[in-house]
Amino acid sequence: AQSVSQHNHHVILSEAASLELGCNYSYGGTVNLFWYVQYPGQHLQLLLKYFSGDPLVKGIKGFEAEFIKSKFSFNLRKPSVQWSDTAEYFCAVPIKAAGNKLTFGGGTRVLVKP
């Protein structure tokens, strides 16, 4: 079955450390890729998205993601995290074979220690 997976369930970092969260999807063809973030007590909100063009996508709050087609990956990065980046991060892909329903990875909880 077509799916989306996130490698890490929990990540603990210190402020100013670099962050990289993995996301892999299991099918080829045209892909639309999203990263969402859920800060404690807040709504899910979009960090960034990729449809086509430059595989390096920049989003809000200093986040970026790189689409690597050969690896079926769309990893999220931030060079230097802040305490306020503590949140749960979700990769999401509309699965074409399922009518483009938005399918989320399991999420990665990131804790940034001050």
Place this chain on the structure above:
Amino acid sequence: KAGVTQTPRYLIKTRGQQVTLSCSPISGHRSVSWYQQTPGQGLQFLFEYFSETQRNKGNFPGRFSGRQFSNSRSEMNVSTLELGDSALYLCASRLRYSPQETQYFGPGTRLLVL
């Protein structure tokens, strides 16, 4: 523009009862999706409505149903509640029914089934 709003925000029900949750999309958005979020299963797609028609459905039993009104507002109903239905139910809206459109999420309705 006002964001996606959901009512009620919190709900406590007992097994066997039914519940109706409401979602008002962002003004102008015609597509509304519903998701269930639990610690064990993560974010799972329930269904999506566009122009009052269900366009896609997730793998949930028939006890879960929804509808969309002409003003794009949507409701979802869960009948014969089970303990396992305890979850955060999220509504999301987008402008069009397109895999490239960003979904904007509401704060959710937290349902507790006793």
